[in-house]
Amino acid sequence: MKKIIILAGNGLLPKLIINKCKLKKIFFYVLYFSNQQYLEKYPNALKVTFGNVLTELKKLRKKGFNQILMAGSISRPNFKDLKPDLNSIKLLPKFVKKIMEGGDNNLLKLVINELERFGFKILNLKTFLPEIFLGIGNQTKFKPSRSNLLDINKGMKILINNSKFDIGQSIIIQHGSVIGIEAAQGTDNLIKQSYPYLRGINQGVLIKMVKKKQDSRVDLPTIGLKTVKNLKKYSLRGVAYSANKTIILNKIDVINYCESNKIFLFGL
Secondary structure, X not given: OOEEEEEXXXXXXXXXXXXXXXXXXXXXXXXXXXXOHHHHOOOOEEEOOOOOHHHHHHHHHHOOOOEEEEEOEOOOOOHHHOOOOOOHHXXXXXXXXXXXXXXXXXXXXHHHHHHHHOOOEEOOHHHHOHHHEOOOEEOOOOOOOHXXXXXXXXXXXXXXHHHHHOOOOEEEEEOOEEEEEOOOOOHHHHXXXXXXXXXXXOOEEEEEOOOOOOOOXXXXXXXXXXXXXXXXXXXXXXXXXXXXXXXXXXXXXXXXXXXXXOOXXXXX
């Protein structure tokens, strides 16, 4: 029987993976990094820290778990909270070096490389849970205008160029003007913070894209119901996303909300 470890962060995604494992009768074990009440009841789940996760992974490896799915948002660790055990302390110099270099890609590449070195296979979420992705083109009956398409094209070019700096996956543009670029604040705060700088309503566009050369097994851009509700609340016309590479949580609800509120959902 296939045995999968779910390295779980915050959000809905780990729940969806657990449900899929149950449906497919896949034996799973969850290692989670923050307080998750729904996981506390599972006998096959354990809360871990960055300091002891490697030890727990090695224990599971001995029990036949050799595949990993990484899901959900995980905050960067604070140096003073690391408290590495004997297994993790060997990796501490590499880990600290990548944190100091900044950016998520550097850190995630290190994590993946080390996990593979220990004999784990990192699974691709697109293969395991294809139903949470959307394809190319319009996903609602509301299409981006010519002006929106020009903004989308400009946003794509900026995000592709910014990939080398590893600074974010989202940008908001209105009539050719860059209103805001995502950094550490996240997409929802980007939308909120950009609102005072918009000229008129329902004209700005959110563009979310994978970074150039990004490993598709981790940290994919994500759109959820909260995201599209914020588009409506803060007067944005719609969102363009990387087709087949962007996680759409509550996909049916997201599409229905966009339809009801005249928001476009456009795959690139």
